[in-house]
Amino acid sequence: MVSIGTAADLEAETLTNKNVVDLVMAGLGDEAVIAKVRASTATYNLATNDLIILKKSGVSGSVIAAMIEADARGGVPSRAALSADSADPLVPHPSGLYMLADWLPQPKMVRLDPTISNQSKTGGLLGYAFTGGIASLSIKTVIPNVTAPIKASRSRPTFYFYFDEANRAPSQPPAGSVWLSGAASAVSSPNEFTLVSFEIKKDRRETRVGSMNLAGAKSGVMDKDRIAFVYEQIAPGVFKVSPKADLPAGEYGFLYAIGGGTGPGMWSRGTGASRIFDFSIQH
Incomplete structure (x- = not known):
């Protein structure tokens, strides 16, 4: 029997370097992996040596760039990173x-x-x-x-x-x-x-x-x-x-x-x- 995760389960998932490598090794294309990176919370290790290991593991430069951008947002999903009405001006808002x-x-x-x-x-x-x-x-x-x-x-x-x-x-x-x-x-x-x-x-x-x-x-x-x-x-x-x-x-x-x-x-x-x-x- 295949277990179907709920929306809450999917939201609770936190990506790591290993998860990204697993997605790449599973044969998902860059487009799908980048979409997953942007839509998920994350805790990445992105020191220089970590980036080299990711590259040697088959992770493309585009995916690594998406991971770096996600890390710069504090690991917050991009769809949740922007607020349309927060009164705090330092909270990111859509242009x-x-x-x-x-x-x-x-x-x-x-x-x-x-x-x-x-x-x-x-x-x-x-x-x-x-x-x-x-x-x-x-x-x-x-x-x-x-x-x-x-x-x-x-x-x-x-x-x-x-x-x-x-x-x-x-x-x-x-x-x-x-x-x-x-x-x-x-x-x-x-x-x-x-x-x-x-x-x-x-x-x-x-x-x-x-x-x-x-x-x-x-x-x-x-x-x-x-x-x-x-x-x-x-x-x-x-x-x-x-x-x-x-x-x-x-x-x-x-x-x-x-x-x-x-x-x-x-x-x-x-x-x-x-x-x-x-x-x-x-x-």
Whole structure:
């Protein structure tokens, strides 16, 4: 009779060097062994001599690398190593932008999902036309709905940015990034974001991202429309961010451009697609 282990039994198994060698000797391919290494708790011996013994026992370099990465996580399975809502910023989180909801009875991290805006509209067109271009024409980016799904009950909430570096082991090559910006380059610092406020319209929110008059065109968020914030790096790829001053009740977002527009002149610089991590301040 074949004994079938329960899920609890499987979770309780702790891999050792010998277990890995046994899996390799049993003929399992590297893909299966690496999956097992990543999904299991482990206690490995990985001194130089141990690595040499593993290699001589037929363990491939890819499997050994997976063991080293698992050991660097403290032997915790990779699926359990990341927390989506732990209030401790030093606990690994999936890449993304989080708000610390420390006003709750049990504080937790709340992830802000980005909104992609590829809509631009003009403001002040009548004045621009009547004055022959002396008055400025505003270019605005638009996102749907009148309010953000994530609400903050503090005037100066704390945010944490987890970039790809935070979750990539030294031996792991760069992969596809959730932080891609223009030209497929990856964002890696809060300094590449702009904190802005949004004006609420009938069924949408808008913020100015450019202007144009006789003196020329300006693309990007104007200095006077930027909300100052401070940040500090607390771990590789992890940054703590907070506004410099209290924010009034309203709609806000961290914005960065992920591609230009398709029109001529200023329309192709900074007024195209933007990724916006939006939130509301409620008192």
